[in-house]
Amino acid sequence: xxxxxxxxxxxxxxQYWEDKKLYQAEDFGHDKKNxxxxxxxxxxxxDLHTGHWFAFSVPDIYGRYLRMNxxxxxxxIGFDAFGLPAENAAIKHNIHPRDWTKKNITKMSKQLRSxxxxxDWSREVSTIDPEYYRWTQWIFIQLYKDGLAYRAETxxxxxxxxxxxxxxxxxxxxxxxxCGSVVEQRNLSQWMFKITSFxxxxxDDLQDLDWPESTKLxxxxxxxxxxxxxxxxxxxxxxxxxQFPEPETRNQKLETSVEVFxxxxxxxxxxxxxxxxxxxxxxxxxxxxxxxxxxxDYISQSLKKTDLQRQEETKDKTGVSAGFNAINPMTEKxxxxxxxxxxxxxxxxxxxxxxxxxxxxxxDFAKKYGLPIxxxxxxxxxxxxxxxxxxxxxxxxxxxxGMTSEEARKKxxxxxxxxxxxxxxxxxxxxxxxxxxQRYWGVPIPMINCSDCxxxxxxxxxxxxxxxxxxxxxxxxxxxxxxxxxxxWLKVKCPKCGKNAERETDTMDTFVDSSWYYMRYTDPKNEKxxxxxxxxxxxxxxxxxxxxxxxxxxHLLYSRFITKAxxxxxxxxxxxxxxxxxxxxxxxxxxxxxxxxxSKGQAVDPDEQVAKYGADTMRMYFAFMGPYDQNYAWNFDSxxxxxxxxxxxxxLLQPVLSIKGHVLSEDNTKELDIFLNKSVKKIxxxxxxxxxxxxxxxxxKLVNKFEEFRNQGYLIPNTKYVILLKLLSPYAPHIAEELxxxxxxxxxxxxxxxxxxxxxxxxxxxxxxxxxxxNSRVRDTMSIKRGLSEDEVKKMVLANEKVKKEIEGKExxxxxxxxxxxxxxxx
RNA sequence: GCCCAGGUGGAGAAAUUGGUAACCUCGAAGCACUUAAAAUGCUUUGCCCGCAAGGGCUUGCCGGUUCGAGUCCGGCCCUGGGCACCA
Numbered sequence: 001x002x003x004x005x006x007x008x009x010x011x012x013x014x015q016y017w018e019d020k021k022l023y024q025a026e027d028f029g030h031d032k033k034n035x036x037x038x039x040x041x042x043x044x045x046x047d048l049h050t051g052h053w054f055a056f057s058v059p060d061i062y063g064r065y066l067r068m069n070x071x072x073x074x075x076x077i078g079f080d081a082f083g084l085p086a087e088n089a090a091i092k093h094n095i096h097p098r099d100w101t102k103k104n105i106t107k108m109s110k111q112l113r114s115x116x117x118x119x120d121w122s123r124e125v126s127t128i129d130p131e132y133y134r135w136t137q138w139i140f141i142q143l144y145k146d147g148l149a150y151r152a153e154t155x156x157x158x159x160x161x162x163x164x165x166x167x168x169x170x171x172x173x174x175x176x177x178x179c180g181s182v183v184e185q186r187n188l189s190q191w192m193f194k195i196t197s198f199x200x201x202x203x204d205d206l207q208d209l210d211w212p213e214s215t216k217l218x219x220x221x222x223x224x225x226x227x228x229x230x231x232x233x234x235x236x237x238x239x240x241x242x243q244f245p246e247p248e249t250r251n252q253k254l255e256t257s258v259e260v261f262x263x264x265x266x267x268x269x270x271x272x273x274x275x276x277x278x279x280x281x282x283x284x285x286x287x288x289x290x291x292x293x294x295x296x297d298y299i300s301q302s303l304k305k306t307d308l309q310r311q312e313e314t315k316d317k318t319g320v321s322a323g324f325n326a327i328n329p330m331t332e333k334x335x336x337x338x339x340x341x342x343x344x345x346x347x348x349x350x351x352x353x354x355x356x357x358x359x360x361x362x363x364d365f366a367k368k369y370g371l372p373i374x375x376x377x378x379x380x381x382x383x384x385x386x387x388x389x390x391x392x393x394x395x396x397x398x399x400x401x402g403m404t405s406e407e408a409r410k411k412x413x414x415x416x417x418x419x420x421x422x423x424x425x426x427x428x429x430x431x432x433x434x435x436x437x438q439r440y441w442g443v444p445i446p447m448i449n450c451s452d453c454x455x456x457x458x459x460x461x462x463x464x465x466x467x468x469x470x471x472x473x474x475x476x477x478x479x480x481x482x483x484x485x486x487x488x489w490l491k492v493k494c495p496k497c498g499k500n501a502e503r504e505t506d507t508m509d510t511f512v513d514s515s516w517y518y519m520r521y522t523d524p525k526n527e528k529x530x531x532x533x534x535x536x537x538x539x540x541x542x543x544x545x546x547x548x549x550x551x552x553x554x555h556l557l558y559s560r561f562i563t564k565a566x567x568x569x570x571x572x573x574x575x576x577x578x579x580x581x582x583x584x585x586x587x588x589x590x591x592x593x594x595x596x597x598x599s600k601g602q603a604v605d606p607d608e609q610v611a612k613y614g615a616d617t618m619r620m621y622f623a624f625m626g627p628y629d630q631n632y633a634w635n636f637d638s639x640x641x642x643x644x645x646x647x648x649x650x651x652l653l654q655p656v657l658s659i660k661g662h663v664l665s666e667d668n669t670k671e672l673d674i675f676l677n678k679s680v681k682k683i684x685x686x687x688x689x690x691x692x693x694x695x696x697x698x699x700x701k702l703v704n705k706f707e708e709f710r711n712q713g714y715l716i717p718n719t720k721y722v723i724l725l726k727l728l729s730p731y732a733p734h735i736a737e738e739l740x741x742x743x744x745x746x747x748x749x750x751x752x753x754x755x756x757x758x759x760x761x762x763x764x765x766x767x768x769x770x771x772x773x774x775n776s777r778v779r780d781t782m783s784i785k786r787g788l789s790e791d792e793v794k795k796m797v798l799a800n801e802k803v804k805k806e807i808e809g810k811e812x813x814x815x816x817x818x819x820x821x822x823x824x825x826x827x
Numbered sequence: 828g829c830c831c832a833g834g835u836g837g838a839g840a841a842a843u844u845g846g847u848a849a850c851c852u853c854g855a856a857g858c859a860c861u862u863a864a865a866a867u868g869c870u871u872u873g874c875c876c877g878c879a880a881g882g883g884c885u886u887g888c889c890g891g892u893u894c895g896a897g898u899c900c901g902g903c904c905c906u907g908g909g910c911a912c913c914a
Contacts, residue, residue, distance in 0.1 A: 214831050214909090221830065221910055228914085262914060275914090310912080317912080347913045354914090360828090361912055429913055549908080624852075626840060630833090631907080638839060641852045647867095694841070697851035704851090711868095771847050776895045778847050816894050822846050826894050 004650035006614025010734045014116055022751060023118040025074035027522070027535050032072035036539040037063045038518055038578070040547035040555070041078040041125075044104035045085060048111035053606050055584060057619045058628055058692055059546045060117035064730035065687040067118070068755040074539065075118050076521040078125035079105050082133075082442045083510045084162060087473065090441075097441040097473065101128060111607065116615045116733050118751075123524045127443075127513035132520060134464035135530035136513055137446040139562065141457045144447070148194045148565050149435075151455060155346070156434055158186040164438045165190060191445055191506060193433040195561045199223050200426075201575075202560055211581040212629075218552040224429025228263035229413045230349065231422040233274055233326040233335075242324070258326050258337065261348030261427055264358065265416075266408040268330045269397040270376035271353035272366070274337045276322065278302035279345025295320055295339060302341040310341055317342045317365045328353075329421045330398070330412070340365060348427050356387065363387040377405060433558065435509040440473035440482040442507025450494035450501035459495050465503070481505040514555055515562040518542055518577060536572060544580040556581070582690060585631035609639070616732035617643040623692035623731060645700055646735055649728065652706055653721060653739045664714050670765075672716070675705050676723050677762045683727050684755060692731075699728060718744060723756045772797055773816075773824040774806040790817045797823050 017023065025034075039059050042052055056077070063075045086097040093100070105126065112119065125132055143149040156165045161181035165188065176183055195202075203223055206216045234257045258274055276284075278299045285291055285299070298320040302310075319340030328335050342361055343352050356366035357375040363386075366373055379392025391405035400408045416422030436445070444465045446458040458465055468489035473482045483505035484490065494501040516530070522539045523531035547555075559577045567575040609618055621642045625632050664672065679702045686695035702724060709716055721744065729736035729750050740750035764786055770793065772780040780802045784793070794815060797803055807827050816824035 217831060218909060224910085224913065226913075260914080264914080342912045342914095344913065352914045359914070361914075364912095427913075429910090552909080624839085632839085638853045644867095645852085693839095694851085697841075700851055769847080773847085773895080776846095776893095781847065814894060816846090818846060821843090822895090824846085824894055 002654070004647050004735070006616060006646075006734065007611065009738045010114070010116060010615050013734045013737045014113060016737075017118075017749070017751070018121075020749065021122075022749060023073075023075065023120050024122050025072060025120050027538050030072055032070055034074070034538050035066055035071040035544075036074045036076070036518070036521065036542050037066070038076070038521075038542045038545040040545075040551065041080050041514070041517060042108065043083060043085070044079045044081050044101055044108055046104050046107070048108050048606055050604050050606055051586060052112075053115065053618060054586075054622045054632075055546070055548070056112070056117055057115045057615075058584070058622050060115070061619070061623060061692055061695075061730045062544075062687060062690065063118055064733065064751065065684070065755065067751065068726070068730070068753060070754075073118070074120055074123070074521065076123045076125075077112060077119045077121070078123075078517060078521070079108070079127065080510065080514050080517070081105065081126050081128040082507075082513055084164075084439065084441070087439065087441045088162075091474065096471075098128070098469075101441075114607075114610055114615055115619065118733075123521050125517055125520050125524050127510070127517065130464045130466050131525075131527070133443040133513065135520070136443050136508065136516070137458070137463050137465060138460060138530060139516060139566065140508070140512070141446060141460065141463075142569060142571065143193060143565050144457055146565070146569055148197070149191060150194065151189060151191055153187055153189045154192070154434065155185050156188050156190060157183045158188075159183055165434060165436060190434050190436040191447075191504075193435055193561065193565075195433045195558075196428055196430055198561055198564050199225065199428045199430055201564060202430075202557065205560075205576060209576060209581070210579060212583055215549070215552045215556070215581060215583065219557055222430065222553040222557065225426060226263050226428075227424075227426050228261060229265045229409075229416070229422050230259055230261050230425040231265065231268070231329065231353065231416060232257040232259050232420075233329065233353065234421075235324065235326050235337075257421075258351050259349045260351045260353045261425060262353055264355065264405075264409070265412045265422070266391070266394060266400075266403075266405040267355040267358045267376055268328070268353070268412055269394075269400070270355040270357050270374045271328055271335065272356060272372040272374055273335045273354045274326050275319065275340050275343045275352050275354050275362075275365070276337060277343040277345040277350045278339060278341050280350035281322070281339045292323055295322060298339060305341070317361070317368060319365060319369065321369075329416060329419065336371070338365075338369070338371075346431075347429070358387055358389055360387045360389065433509075433511075433561070435512055436506040437509055438481040438505075439507050440467075440470060442510065443467075443513060444483065445504045445506050445508055447504040448492055448494060448501050449504060450497060450499060452499060453494055453496040453501075455504070456494060456496050456501075467507075481507065483507070511555060511558045512562075515559040516566075518545075518559075519572070533573070536574075540572075541574045541576055542578045542580075544582065545578040546582050546584060548586065549583040552583075582629065584628055613639055613643045614646070614734070616735050617646055619733075620646070620696055620731050624696040626693055628690050628692055642696075645703065646732060648703055648707065649724075649732075650735065650739070652703065652710065653743050662713060662715060664709065664716065668709065668714065672705065672709065672720060673759075674762050674766050675702065676720060677759050678766065679727060680723065680756045681758050681763065684758075687730065696731065699731065702727070725750060726753055726756050729753075768820045770797075770820070771822040772800060772803060773822065774803060775826060776824055779803060779806055784820075786820055788820075793817060793823060797825070 027034075037059060039056055060075065063073050067073045081101050086101045089095070089100050090097040127133060127136070140149055158165060159176040159179065159181055161179045162176060175181060203220055203225055206219060209216070258276065260274065281291070281295070281299050282303065285296075291299075298318075317340060319338045319342075322337040322339055325334040325336050327333070342365065343350065354362035354365065354371075355376075356362040356371065356373040358377055363373065365371070374396065375388075376394060376397050377388065377390075377392045378395050379388065379390050381388045381390050394400050394403050394405070394408050397408070400411060403411065413422055413424060444467055446463060446465045448456045448458060450456060468483065468486040470482060470486055472485055483503070490502050490505070492501055492503055493499065519531045519536060519540065523529075523535040526532060556578070563572070563577040564575055566572045606618065617639065621639045624638070624642055679698055682698045683695045686692065686698065706716060706720075706724065725736045725740050725744075729740075733751060736750050740746050766786070767783050768786055770782045770784045771778060772782060780800055782796065782800070784796070794817070803825065807825060810827040812825055812827055814826040816822070816826070
């Protein structure tokens, strides 16, 4: 009798499956339903870690289950291989980013194969492959032609350490999410994607998707739509001449009103002053406003502050009077204008109407500077040192008194519109996507800058614009990309006028690369298109996408945007990339409770674990740990339990060849069949619902049952083992294959087998346990047949000794009966 | 401050979605095998009282609805994550 030795069998079957092309998905020529099971492709950081195992081996269980249930499954894999860490590692180890990345891909591919997952390696994609990024560039040009990619000067987040621009999403607590340096603000000309033009649809289309509610909410909050009105407050003419002494500026450039955005036009009668952001005030100064010294000082001080500093002062607001007034369009009274940095320059119009009675921030400010407070909305909430922000019924608002907030909002906005002083307006927190990176290791932006014609796209026939093989890829301090150093590559003819011109030197944010990779999987070798329509139609949109919650507001939103942008040009015929989405948790360190990472020296090397326990044990362990969408502390003790389980499965099958033991009786056969049948149903349902952990637990129970019979000396027929192995095969594909072929003597792979059938009749034959309660306390349980009538059960229960004892001499008030489950006698 | 997710034995967890709380696994204790250890197998293992039969208590806290609440409702306390002076 041989011993279970995973290291001996796992390599063998991995090779066998690859030779037989078992997991290569056919696009056409079959009548099965196609299913693209997507997992987030990894960044080739060096070594495969436990998080990768968790992210890829568990969904593989689902993929294998789908295959056994008649689906033509594509389970693709690839590498998201551009990005900063390659450059950082390159600088540190004096190796080219390309070599570093390729070395990692080679190593990780090998490690990924050791999982025994059903990856279709024939479809592998890598974002650094020129044949891939050629289409990334092509997509950029399509967006450019549609006005969705544009260049603009914006205040950007600048990381002084990495010397590059960061997207808002890459700034955490005002620090660079990669190196932790404090981020500065710089004004630079950047390439941007107009993601804001899809803001509404990015919110509204979520309702059709099968995604976790939390992910949908995160996106909705991120986009931050708020509906309200823009309102103009005319500036008091009497004071204008004093403030803007040059008559020419006054007449030509001066804005004669201050525009604000509000979600509460119903509180307009309570607007007792205006507050302007320092950014807007500075703009006024540029238009000829001669502000007082105090104002000038305040503005220059505020503008020096970082966002972090401004945020830290939320409790103690500062500000300064502008020295002139505006007119409230409803009350027609003059109200003072103030400048304060609690109003943000980059949101709304950069100015607000302050309603201190109904906004906490305005209240705090009014209190500090002695500004008037006027209550205009009445509701159950009291106004006592805390602004009443709830809606209610209007007071002190002239003809609008008595209206509800909702009604008043409409009427007041309508009134303002007629006077040309206001209109409905939606505001978004979402900003356009700054995709320029002043970095070497990325996709070159395929544009050419001509001094006569301006920016021109590279002709599509000349794609890809290959990344030049630079030796010096250190970023420059002046904000220009290292590509500016590639002399030969840089100089090109303008595609429009033919004169000497220069290539764009910025590269793209890697989120652009990863926002369309799922399409390429359907047709990875296509040289004429990013993917053929015919093939995309077979697989897309992706029915199910597994990944981490950290991509809720970045990758998932960007992919949706790119998909919608391509859809709007009829380049694809679907408008959402991922119909189904499930988030997995992450692996934490059990001692520190933090996310495990190699940099902190806490990581567990999966290669070592595979060598020690085998890939099947690892796979099952990750499935068994708990619900898949939860976070875990890595705890090695239970790995052993899973390995012991597989040892037992192995040993269980060994006596199959011997003839010792006695044949199962009819009753035993029935009992085992009922149990098996229940397991088929339960394990299938669990995998389908991604409850992999309870599926493992059911498998364990089933093996316990088999052992129970074996220990009584019974011989179990092969037909029963076959079912056990099929149920096990998605979880532990190697051991299942070994026992299936080498022990049971089958000729073809177990992974081509069908999922066992459920016999519904047998399910009904199982007896059930009836819980017998008296006054809601369990007094006894009885094993009964399914489907008995209430009267039959009642008779049985009342005859029960323990029940008799409890209800003796008492009056039965109620008899609760739940079919096949429970009775409760209330006395 | 706002929005999510969660809180169940010594640990990971389960609970047919309102019906026996703690399945399965780890750990621990005891026993068997062994010269011994490891491995393996068997037994016990939520807490309290009791020699036992048995009884009582228990799902973060306080209330409520119900014959019956881990599950539903109201209020509160922790933990993790996201957003955050967004008008």
